[in-house]
Amino acid sequence: MSDNQNLLAEQRRALILDEVRRRGGVRVNELTRKLNVSDMTVRRDLDALARLGVVEKVHGGAVPVAEASTYEPGFEAKSGLELSAKEDIAKAAAAMAAPGTAIALAGGTTAFALAQQLLEVPDLTVVTNSVRVADVFYNAQRSAALGGVGPRPGAATVVLTGGVRTPSDTLVGPVADAAVRSLHFDVLFLGVHGISVEAGLSTPNLAEAETNRHFVRAARRVVVVADHTKWGTVGLSSFASLDQVDALVTDPGLPEEARAEISEYLPELVVAGEPVRTADI
Numbered sequence: 001m002s003d004n005q006n007l008l009a010e011q012r013r014a015l016i017l018d019e020v021r022r023r024g025g026v027r028v029n030e031l032t033r034k035l036n037v038s039d040m041t042v043r044r045d046l047d048a049l050a051r052l053g054v055v056e057k058v059h060g061g062a063v064p065v066a067e068a069s070t071y072e073p074g075f076e077a078k079s080g081l082e083l084s085a086k087e088d089i090a091k092a093a094a095a096m097a098a099p100g101t102a103i104a105l106a107g108g109t110t111a112f113a114l115a116q117q118l119l120e121v122p123d124l125t126v127v128t129n130s131v132r133v134a135d136v137f138y139n140a141q142r143s144a145a146l147g148g149v150g151p152r153p154g155a156a157t158v159v160l161t162g163g164v165r166t167p168s169d170t171l172v173g174p175v176a177d178a179a180v181r182s183l184h185f186d187v188l189f190l191g192v193h194g195i196s197v198e199a200g201l202s203t204p205n206l207a208e209a210e211t212n213r214h215f216v217r218a219a220r221r222v223v224v225v226a227d228h229t230k231w232g233t234v235g236l237s238s239f240a241s242l243d244q245v246d247a248l249v250t251d252p253g254l255p256e257e258a259r260a261e262i263s264e265y266l267p268e269l270v271v272a273g274e275p276v277r278t279a280d281i
Contacts, residue, residue, distance in 0.1 A: 011084055012037070013045045018253065020055050020064050021229070027061035085227040085251035088272035090114040093189060093225050093249045096270075097121050099154070101186040105133050106215055107170030107208070108191025110225045112136065122154025127161070127183055129171040129211060134160040164207065172207040180214040188219035192226050194233030197261060200242050202235035209237035216240045221247075228253035231262075242266060 012035060019026050019034075031042045046062045049055040055062040089110055094117035097103055103118075105111045107130035115136040118124060128134055137158040161179040163171030190212065193203040201224065203209050216222055222245050231254060247268035254262075254271065263269055 008084075009045065009048075012041075013049055014084070016042075016045055016062075017049060017054060017229075020049075020062055025058070025061060025063040030061075085253060085272075086110045086113040088251055089225050089227060089249050090117045092270050092272040093223060094118055094121065096223060096247070096249075097124065097187060097189075099123050101125070102127070102184070104128065104180075104183075104185040104188040104215055104219060105130060106188065106190045106212060107133070107166070107168050109168075110191040110227065111189060114189055114225060118156065121156075124156040125159070126156045127159045127180070127185065129161040129163060129176050129180070129215075131160070131165065131169045131171065134158055163211070166205055166208055168205075168208075170208060170211075172205065172211040176211045177214050180211065180218055183218055185215075185219040187221045187223055188215050190215065190222060190224050192224055192230055193235040195224065195226055195230050195242075195248070196232055196234055197242060197265065199234040199238045201240040201245070202233075202238045204235040204237070206237050209235075209239040212239040216244055223247045223249060225249045227251050228255070228258075231255075231258050 015035070016026070016031060019031070028039060028042050028046070032039050035042065046055065046057055049062070050057050054065055056065050086109060090113035093114050097118055099121055100123040102125040105115060105118075105126060105128040107128075111128075111130060112132045115126075115128075115133040118126070119137070119140050126133075126137060137156050141155060161171050161176040163176030164173040166172055190201070192201045195201055201212070203212065216239065222240070224245050224247070226248065228251055231250075242262075242265040245266055247270060248262060248266055249270040249272065251272050252274060259269060259271070
């Protein structure tokens, strides 16, 4: 992590968080040397990460927060993490959405980033249980109307399920389940709390797990969009195994050993900015 003096604050904090998680803790003086920034800059970064609830400040440095399998951070907390990675993942995943198809977008901050990229894909029918994702499309249409240009040709048709709202601004529960159960999608784009070989796809929210199971069953193709920090994380409830996933779109921070392991289970691994890896099946 040298020559990083000109990194944006968000990128620098992502590097710090990776270092904390990888080593189990870091000291301020170590980070100042590795990042080539001031002591004050590092302390501000640690303060910001502590406010997000992902590190705990200790004397002279920081350690990772031990998250319970039931802990579910809110949308705002998650939206401040891995921003560059999520944007790159969103761009790569958007290329997998064909014009004129029916897609589903489950909740999460990476799905929110993807929704912004999908605005340029014509004639989509989008079903989502994310209030934030629906707002992306609704706000785009409202802006066009206020500008006096009317609906953009090929603008997406958006269906928002009902349900009970989670801390991640996702709608879950029997109403959402019934809506999803009656539909069929060409592609499901799915953000996850955690992904691992043993637990598959998991979430800390039991109701969200059930709604996600219905999403997976209703889709011809399942594409998981998740940054590298989600690998190895396990939430309270699993809702799909890796053999139910057709592709994972992630970022270059995913370790090589994890990529090899994933490639044994998934037909397609897309690392944003790198050539697509397909399994020999």
